[in-house]
Amino acid sequence: MKKLSLFVLSILLISLSSRLSAQNTGTLKGTVTDSKTGEPLIGATVVLEGTSTGASTNLEGNYTIKDIEVGSYNIQCSFIGYVTQTKYNVVIRSTGNIDINFELQEDVEQMGEVVVTANPFRQSEITPLSRQKLSQEEIVSYPGGNNDIAKVVQTLPGVSGSVGGFRNDVIIRGGAPNENVYFLDGVEIPNINHFSTQGSAGGPVGLLNVSFFEGVTLSASSFGAQYGNVLSGVLQFDQRTGDDQNFAGNFRLSSSEAALTVEGPLFKGSKESANTTYIASVRRSYLQLLFGVIGLPFLPDYWDYQYKVNHKIDKYNDIYVTGVGSIDDLAINELDEFDAEQQAVQDQIPVIRQRSNTLGIGWKSRFKDNSGYMLTVLSNNYLNNQFQRFEDNVNETGLIFKNDSEEMETRLRYNLTKFNGDWTTTYGLDLINADYQNTTEDLVNNVTFGTDLNLFRYGLFAQTSTRLLNNRMGLTVGLRADGNSFTKNGNEIYKTISPRASITYDLTADKKLTANASAGRYYKILPYTTLGYKNNAGEYINENTEYIRSEHLVAGLEYLLTKSSRLTLEGFFKYYSDYPVSTIDSVSLANKGGGFEVLGSEPVVSNGLGRTYGAELLYQQKFTGNFYSIAALTLYKSEFSAGDDANYAPAVWDNGVLVSLLGGYKFGNNWEVSGRYRYLGGSPYPPVDQQATLNNYPAIIRDYSRLGDVRLGGFSQLDIRIDKKWSFKNFSLDLFLDIQNVLAQQQPSEPQFGLERNDQGEVVSPKNLVRVDTNADGSVLPSIGIVINF
Incomplete structure (x- = not known):
């Protein structure tokens, strides 16, 4: 109050x-x-x-x-x-x-007297369906998002997040979180979250600054041949170019962080505009202060930074330098008073210290005869992850698990695009040199090893697109192949040949009704945490693994209701093979990666299968008459097997039903009210093996053989946001009130276990594992934010 x-x-x-x-x-x-x-x-x-x-x-x-x-x-x-x-x-x-x-x-229409409706949602021939975009204003004003791009992305059709945990996973149509790739102006970045799960991409807080973006594009189930190592989705974050005339920026204060962004021209001199511009930001969390005052058992502390410099060499050549990085420390807070639930969290949560950095340099050169262009991007990704669990997390004594690792990738991407009449053809290659160093001590599974792995990865692709039948049909065909220098069959690139094709056809002359379809094969190499795993004899026992393979089939219809609204219906099917299966837990790695652990650092075999399939209905209206809205319903099934002869079992991402409603209305005098409603069906989870957990506590051991026997309840949440904007001579001010979980719905969570303790918090002897009661009441979470633009 x-x-x-x-x-x-x-x-x-x-x-x-x-x-x-x-x-x-x-x-x-x-x-x-x-x-x-x-x-x-x-x-x-x-x-x-x-x-x-x-x-x-x-x-x-x-x-x-x-x-x-x-x-x-x-x-x-x-x-x-x-x-x-x-x-x-x-x-x-x-x-x-x-x-x-x-x-x-x-x-290029030649339709005579037919009036053609301009389509604001028009897709390209390469990705004619399963593609969604968010504008800059939609990103920054998203209700319940708290300026977190990973949360904003979860409002898109077919995208869900983890339920029942402090997580920001991006789960697309039932696929695992590490099945996606992320691009920042053509520079691939390994993850978009602080405190990320190594080998996966999820984490509790997004690390990209929303003030940077011109827009975000999601391609699900339909990607061009230029994209490799992806099975579920491609997220492209298009950053703005800094102001070429004046210094500008904004300061943002929200419920969890403070952020400063500045931009402007460089070397402008007396010219009206500069050929060189910059935009840069730094963000600082104060969650650790709030959590300390509230008395929570962990303290997430992070910094991040982001920058981009553009230079226009001449009319035909542009270069840019961009980067993003983070400094993350998840410390343990000693509790003043004993609380059984908080004590269990304190016992089981890991101590995490991470450093990440991505740096990319891009050069785009247009040919002077307008016959095409080339894009060359050189980049480097770095992650240092110190992940530890102790018997006593507060004093960091009694080590039970340690992962001290460094990942570094140096990438070269080259694309050449040529125009020849109605045909557009693109060729390219990806070259990646990867270094992975790791020291692991796993007392639960009695494994200790050190890794110093260097491998070379490469990919080649070509694709061509055109319009046919008086421009009513769009067609794209492509081919890709990938290889690596580490796995046993890595250089047999004929095994990773990936044909891809898409087609779009205007069923009506006015282009209001369009049919779209795509089919493709995709491959993904296993994470470095899996490739670099060794047994106690120092052997790379996952060297014989295969690329994960997935075939996608998607088909749908799009109908333009008005010039600013549309209705789409899509059906999709994904089939997986050669998915890695843990030989310790006898479960597909597709069912891991949604928690705070190191994904894939274990022995696996490439014999798992999987499938996700479903249908999606979408209505979208662009800003018209002061109102905008998105409504989406996705019905799907996600299931994986623990071997090529095993039965399918529901995946932990198998929510079954996704409902997403987003809308906003702009009143006079710069007032706006927006809201988001989301419903996710109940997802299965592996129960805790209580005896094994008691023997290895605070490590939590799951019984994956029972995956699918129990499910969480369905989850629904309504978020409301109220914005008010003021404009002054030298600055403008945005204030917003964001109220999350307006209906006070309880978030479903798995049963939690801890050691039995007395009222003073002392462990009862002999040790016994007991279920810890959690707060069953839903909480309404109001927060206030301020943005000063100057």
Whole structure:
């Protein structure tokens, strides 16, 4: 209540001051280019939809619109011979407006008198379906997201997160969290979370700054041949280019962190705009302070940083340098008073210290005759993970598990794209040098080893796309093959040949109804934690493993209800083979990676099978009439086997039903109310083997033979967010109240066990494992955030 009172008081004070110093107009600028060649379009018209306010692009393809009344607009861009494009829900402030750039597609229609509806959701021929996008405004104003990009992504159709844990896993259509790949402006990054699970990608808190993004694109079940080592989804984070004219930035304070972002030109001199720009940020958590005051048993402490520098060499050549990194420390908090549940958490949670860093350099060169372009990206990923569990976590004594490891990858990606009439052809290669060093002491399984592994990975691909039948049909075919220098069959690249194809066809002449389909084969190498595992004799016993193989079939329909809304229906099927199966637990590794452990550091065999299949219905309306919405229903089944002759069992990601509703309404005077509702069906979990756990406590031993016998209850949550924006002469201010779990629904959780203790917290002798009661009440979690744009 005190926080809410301060929030209301702040609004009243700022409202009063705004009467004296409000700035009611802002400026919008950006560029317009050909989406295919990247050539600037001179004389393109950019207008605020429904008004006469606009501007035309200059010789460099740039436009500037001044004196725009603050508020939210749809921005429309048109040019003779090109399809008109609209950017929805663009917020104009007095300061802090990001560039709105357009990439227009050439209009090759020859439809006579038929009126063709411009499709704001139009997909490419390469990924004609299972592809979703979020704009910058949708990302930063997402209800319940707390400015966490991993949580924001979970609102997309077919995407769920872990239930019953402090996790940020991205689970796409029943696949495991480590089946996805992530790209930051063409630079592959290994994970998007702090305190990440090594060998997987999930963690409790996202490490990417939402202020950086121009947009986010998810491709599920349908990827081009340029993407390797992926089985479920490709997430592309498109970062903004820093302001080329003025210094700008924002400061953000939320319920868990403080963030500062700055951007501007470099070496501008007396020119109107600079050829070199930068954008950089740093974020600092104060969760460790809040958790300490509340008395929670663990203290998550993190920093992260992100940056990007762009330089325009000339009209045809651009280079950029980008990077992101984190410093993570998960410490144990000694409890002042005994609490059975908190004590069990304190006993079992690991001590984690991580350092991660990604650095990438990209060069894009357009050919002067507009016949194509090439993109070269050199990058380096680094992760240092110190993961330990002790009998006494507070004093860090009685070691029971230790993983002290370093992963480093140096990558070279080269893509060459050529245009030949209606055909677009892309060739490329990926070269990766990987180093993995590890010291492991596992007292539970009586394994101790040290690893110093170096391996070389490579991939080759080619694909071509075109439009046929008077532009009504789009067709893409591609081929990829991958290899490595470590596994026994790694250089037999004929075993990883990956054919891929997609087709799209306009069923009606006005392009309102479209049929889409894709089919492909995909391969993924096992994580370094698995490849680098040794037995006590010092042997790489997983050297004989195979690439995981998956075949995807997807088909669907898309119908444009209006110029800004659509309805889609898709069916999907994924079949897995050669999935690694743990010889210790007799379970597919697809059912691991959703907790705080090291995924895959164990002996495995490549004989597991798996399948996920289902259907997805989506309705989406872009910002129209002050309202926007997304509604999605996914029905699916996810199951894996523990061997090629074993029966299928439900996967731990088998929620069965996913419902996602997102919507918002913008009132006058820059007020906005938005909400998100999410429902996930109950997921199975492996019960605790109580006798084995008692013998090895605080290690928790699962009985995977009973996976599918018990399930969590269904999970639903409603989040509401209220935003208010003010604009002043030299800065603008955004305040928001975010209320999570408005309906106070209890989050389902697995039964928790700990050692029996007396009222003073002392372990009862002889030792006995007992179930620990957890708080059964759902909690409403209000939080306040502030963003100052300058």
